[in-house]
Amino acid sequence: MxxxxxxxxxxxxxxxxxxxxxxxxxxxxxxxxxxxxxxxxxxxxxxxxxxxxxxxxxxxNHSDDYSLCVTILESDDRSLTATNGSTLAWLMLTFTQNKATQTLAEVKQILKKEEQSMSPETKRSFTTCNDVYELAIQFYIPAAMTAVSNTISFVDGRKEASDAFNLFQTCGRELFESVGTGLVEQDTLLDRVKFETHLTSLALDIMYGLY
Structure with missing residues (x-):
């Protein structure tokens, strides 16, 4: 045979x-x-x-900005051992948190340095940014990170990230309305806020792919 x-x-x-x-x-x-x-x-x-x-x-590939998404995730060595989308969502949120923390520090520095010479409108804009960024950094982004890392609830994670997205947008609107007030740092700061809003959007794109 x-x-x-x-x-x-x-x-x-x-x-x-x-x-x-x-x-x-x-x-x-x-x-x-x-x-x-x-x-x-x-x-x-x-x-x-x-x-x-x-x-x-x-x-x-399912995000709004494929190239940026890949660049950010591959820049973190921890992504090279990722086995699921929740890990990638957590990494994107971590990157957003780090960038937002830097922006908040800049907002506080400008307020401390320029507060006395600011118009009431400009002072209100920067104070609003300070407040909403503190909320996003201290509460909403960490809550979203906890939700996706522990797979507690992807729905809850998306809600927390959406709230952070809205807070960043609030700061962006405030700064946009007070552009041209003479603060050189403001245009650069507005670009940073737009970038962090976009990062949160990318994190949400990833999170909406989770089940």
């Missing part, structure tokens, strides 16, 4: 390793020892992190 030959099945990773291995062998003579070591390490890391990289691109 003839034994049936087993067909060898190659998945995408096996094929990738095969191609990379053959390429390394083909160019081995053209590389010195250090260059050869670097190539092997890069090839190994690529195949090791390939599932997480694919997850990042798949997740960001």
């Amino acid at each position: 003839k034994k049936k030959k087993k067909k060898m099945k190659l998945n995408n990773r096996s094929v990738a390793w095969l191609v990379i291995g053959l390429s390394i062998i083909a160019f081995r003579q053209q590389l010195d020892d250090f260059e050869y070591f670097v190539v092997v390490v890069v090839a190994y890391n690529y195949t090791l992190y390939e599932p997480s990289i694919n997850l990042i691109h798949k997740t960001c």
Whole structure:
């Protein structure tokens, strides 16, 4: 009785390793020892992190700004071991939190430095930004991060992130209405607020893909 030959099945990773291995062998003579070591390490890391990289691109493909989404997530080494979308949402929220904290520090600095020379309208705008940013940073973004990291409720996480988004928008409107008051820092600050509003939107895009 003839034994049936087993067909060898190659998945995408096996094929990738095969191609990379053959390429390394083909160019081995053209590389010195250090260059050869670097190539092997890069090839190994690529195949090791390939599932997480694919997850990042798949997740960001559903966002409003694919390129920015991928750039931000891949800039954090923790994304390279991500196995689910909730981790990526948490990382995006963390990035947003860090940027917003820097902006709040700038708002406080401007208030401290320029408060006496500000018009009542401008002072109101900066005070509003200070207050809403403190709310977003201290309560809403951390609550959203907790919700997605513990998978307590993605619905609750989206609500908290949406509230943070609205708070950033409030600051942006206030600053936009008082543009042209002579504060050089204000235009730059408005751009930062717009950026953080956009970051929160990207986090929401990721979170809406969670179930």
